[in-house]
Amino acid sequence: MxxxxxxxxxxxxxxxxxxxxxxxxLGHIKELTPKYLPVSxxxxxxGVKVNDLxxxxxxxxxxxxxxxxxxxxxxxxxxxxRDIDLSGFDDNKSIPTSTDxxxxxxxxxxxxxxxxxSAKKCGIVVVNIGSEDILQKNVGLVLGLLWQMIxxxxxxxxxxxxxxxxxxxxxxxESIEMAGQISNExxxxxxxxxHLIKNGAKPISNFAKDISDSEAYFTLFERLNMTSNMNDEVxxxxxxxxxxPNSEKEKxxxxxxxxxxxxxxKRFININRIVNGHARLNISFVATIFNKYSNVNLSNEExxxxxxxxxxxxxxxxxxxxxPLDQEIEYIKKILSDNNYLTSEFCRLYSxxxxxxxxxxxxxxxxxxxxxxGEPVPKKMSEVERRNKMIEDIKAQIEEKNKLIEEMxxxxxDACQNIEEYNKKTEELGGLIENLNNDITxxxxxIEEMxxSNEELDNKIKEMEELNEKQKESFKxxxxxxxxxxxxxxxxxxxDMSQINKxxxxxxxESENEGNAEIQNDEEILSNLQKEISNYIDTSLNDTYRKVxxxxxxxxxxxxxxxxxxxxxxxxxxxxxxxxxxxxxxIYKYSEQACQESNAASSPKGKNTNANKKKFIPS
Numbered sequence: 001m002x003x004x005x006x007x008x009x010x011x012x013x014x015x016x017x018x019x020x021x022x023x024x025x026l027g028h029i030k031e032l033t034p035k036y037l038p039v040s041x042x043x044x045x046x047g048v049k050v051n052d053l054x055x056x057x058x059x060x061x062x063x064x065x066x067x068x069x070x071x072x073x074x075x076x077x078x079x080x081x082r083d084i085d086l087s088g089f090d091d092n093k094s095i096p097t098s099t100d101x102x103x104x105x106x107x108x109x110x111x112x113x114x115x116x117x118s119a120k121k122c123g124i125v126v127v128n129i130g131s132e133d134i135l136q137k138n139v140g141l142v143l144g145l146l147w148q149m150i151x152x153x154x155x156x157x158x159x160x161x162x163x164x165x166x167x168x169x170x171x172x173x174e175s176i177e178m179a180g181q182i183s184n185e186x187x188x189x190x191x192x193x194x195h196l197i198k199n200g201a202k203p204i205s206n207f208a209k210d211i212s213d214s215e216a217y218f219t220l221f222e223r224l225n226m227t228s229n230m231n232d233e234v235x236x237x238x239x240x241x242x243x244x245p246n247s248e249k250e251k252x253x254x255x256x257x258x259x260x261x262x263x264x265x266k267r268f269i270n271i272n273r274i275v276n277g278h279a280r281l282n283i284s285f286v287a288t289i290f291n292k293y294s295n296v297n298l299s300n301e302e303x304x305x306x307x308x309x310x311x312x313x314x315x316x317x318x319x320x321x322x323x324p325l326d327q328e329i330e331y332i333k334k335i336l337s338d339n340n341y342l343t344s345e346f347c348r349l350y351s352x353x354x355x356x357x358x359x360x361x362x363x364x365x366x367x368x369x370x371x372x373x374g375e376p377v378p379k380k381m382s383e384v385e386r387r388n389k390m391i392e393d394i395k396a397q398i399e400e401k402n403k404l405i406e407e408m409x410x411x412x413x414d415a416c417q418n419i420e421e422y423n424k425k426t427e428e429l430g431g432l433i434e435n436l437n438n439d440i441t442x443x444x445x446x447i448e449e450m451x452x453s454n455e456e457l458d459n460k461i462k463e464m465e466e467l468n469e470k471q472k473e474s475f476k477x478x479x480x481x482x483x484x485x486x487x488x489x490x491x492x493x494x495x496d497m498s499q500i501n502k503x504x505x506x507x508x509x510e511s512e513n514e515g516n517a518e519i520q521n522d523e524e525i526l527s528n529l530q531k532e533i534s535n536y537i538d539t540s541l542n543d544t545y546r547k548v549x550x551x552x553x554x555x556x557x558x559x560x561x562x563x564x565x566x567x568x569x570x571x572x573x574x575x576x577x578x579x580x581x582x583x584x585x586x587i588y589k590y591s592e593q594a595c596q597e598s599n600a601a602s603s604p605k606g607k608n609t610n611a612n613k614k615k616f617i618p619s
Contacts, residue, residue, distance in 0.1 A: 010278055014143050016040065017268045017281050019053045021150060024267075026065050036062050054137040057146070059084045060111035067118045070152045075118035081107045089135075108135055124148045147280055154287035155184035158191075163294055169194055188286055192216070195223040207286065208277035214252040217274075218242055220286075221259050224293050234259050249275045260285075265292045503574075 019040035026032055034049055036056045056062050061082060067075045084107050112131035119126050125148065129141045160166055160179040169190040170179055182190075193203035201219040204210035211217060218238045225234045241255030253274040260266040268284035 006276070009272070009276065011139055011143065013270075013273050013276075013278055013281060014147070015053050017273070017284070018143070018146055018150065021268065021284075022053070022062070022066070025069060025153070026062075029065060032062065032065065054139065054142060055086070057142060058086050058135055058137065059108055060115045060134070063115045063145075063149070064111075064118070066146075066149045066153075067115065067122060070122045070149060070156070074121040075114065079114055080111050084108060084111070105135070119145070119149070122149075122152055124152065150284065151185075151280075151287075154284055154291070155188065157291060157294070158184045158187050158287065160187075166191065185283060188283070188290060191290060192220060192286060195220050199223050206279065207282040208279040210277075211282060212275055212277045213246045213249055214241060214256045214274060215246070217256045217259075220289070221256075221263065224263075224289070228293065231262065234262055237262075260289075263289075263292070265289045 019038075023038045023040050027037060029037075034051075036051060039051050039053045039056050041050045059081075061080055064075055064077050064080050068077060084104060086104070086108070089101075089104065109131040112134055116126045116129070116131075124145070126145065129138075129145055133141045134145075157163065158166075166187060167179065169187065189204070189207070196203050196216060196219050199219050199222060201216070204216050218241055221234060222238050225231055225238075237255050237259050241252050241259075244252050244255075246252075250271050253271040256274060257266060257270065260269065265285075265288045267288040268281045272278075273281045273285075
């Protein structure tokens with residue numbers, strides 16, 4: 001069973017238990033039948049209309065009657081409007097217009113306000129609940145309010161005033177005045193544990209898991225049965241229930257219900273509520289047992305111990321609250337007799353002693369009570385002595401209070417100094433905090449600037465990467481074209497160089513042959529001219545001939561020199577062509593190296609630029 005299912009189960013069990021209790025509590029009031037009651041079918045009557053509990057509580061009338069059971073003076077039932085019909089409020093069948101609906105809501109709200117104010121007077125907490133919650137049937141809040149009312153009824157008698165014998169449940173360090181600060185539920189738990197401890201059982205700390213195995217209930221019923229009229233049937237059922245293993249909780253719970261039925265206290269409880277440890281309903285069940293058997297909760301020996309404890313606690317009060325000893329005894333006798341506590345056995349033991357003051361002291365009823373050592377027995381004092389004693393006590397108290405005042409003033413001065421120091425420290429810390437805040441703001445601004453610059457750099461890097469990708473593509477195409485052009489240029493240069501070499505060789509051969517042939521021809525021509533001149537010219541013309549011959553030789557030498565220079569010029573032209581080719585190759589290498597260096601300088605840092613190298617290709 002998960003938490004949600006357990007919660008729904010608890011709500012259903014509460015509704016059934018509260019319905020049965022309300023029928024038993026208010027069933028005798030005829031005005032509530034049949035419009036509001038019954039809200040349960042516990043009697044299994046055929047043909048009886050059973051009302052829904054939450055529907056019966058909606059207009060507040062049933063809440064009013066429950067509050068009147070707690071305190072009749074807390075509410076005036078005549079102020080409640082009883083002429084309210086909410087049968088068709090949810091589906092709007094019997095409330096045709098919004099104005100009629102508003103009137104109904106107004107009347108119901110007036111009833112609810114009266115109920116909530118009366119609940120406050122009874123000590124019920126109504127902080128988180130309003131009229132709308134009751135009208136809209138908010139299950140958790142409505143059941144919470146109803147539980148507080150039922151708890152007030154069940155636990156109203158569980159206190160020291162109604163049952164002074166519960167003084168034995170106080171701890172040794174607790175006074176009677178402190179008993180009023182203990183809640184009714186805590187007193188009920190102490191009463192339960194009192195009987196468990198008396199029977200040698202382990203005490204419980206709650207009314208939920210600690211009683212789910214029914215062992216605590218068996219011990220409580222056994223104790224109550226032993227201190228009242230012994231019932232053999234109850235004892236046999238207890239022994240049978242204890243004979244079952246603790247794992248069979250349902251079967252053990254069945255025996256608890258049978259015992260409760262015999263002892264006429266079967267209220268708020270069933271097998272499911274015991275096994276699942278429903279705290280509210282188990283508290284209600286234990287309160288029912290207490291209210292039924294509160295006068296048989298102590299044996300005679302415990303009764304005598306109770307009276308001694310009561311007298312001791314009365315004497316431990318401050319002396320100005322003392323009563324005369326005989327009046328205190330009469331007061332105690334009255335308390336005991338009003339609560340039917342003076343049993344025959346008690347009277348038999350103490351009837352002779354109650355009237356004899358010599359048997360009494362400030363600690364108990366008989367002489368067997370051990371007095372603390374060193375405490376004198378008080379003597380009777382006159383009125384003057386008593387007042388002087390009171391004055392001395394007051395002076396002593398004033399001196400003690402003056403000492404306390406001095407100590408408090410010193411503590412206040414120390415506290416003021418500490419406060420000043422703390423203020424200085426807080427101011428210093430405030431200055432440090434301001435400086436830290438300023439540093440933080442400056443760092444935040446720097447961080448913002450850095451983030452902006454980083455974003456700009458990221459954008460630039462992205463742009464550079466895009467440009468690099470584009471350049472890579474263009475360089476690839478450029479490389480292809482350049483490689484093709486270089487290949488063509490190299491092939492053409494090779495062809496040109498081969499042709500140039502051939503032409504140089506041919507020119508050299510031709511020039512040499514031509515020079516030789518021309519020289520030979522010139523010499524032959526000169527020899528032929530000499531012969532012809534010698535044949536046709538006479539000796540008289542020798543001088544002129546010699547001059548002409550000299551001129552011709554000079555001309556031939558000049559022609560020979562010009563041819564030699566022509567040959568030299570041709571060879572120089574060939575050498576110049578070779579030098580130009582070598583220079584072109586070196587220029588190509590230098591240009592390619594320059595392109596690589598420029599690519600390396602333009603590429604982003606931290607990236608490999610080998611893939612982006614470019615080669616310069618001359619056009």
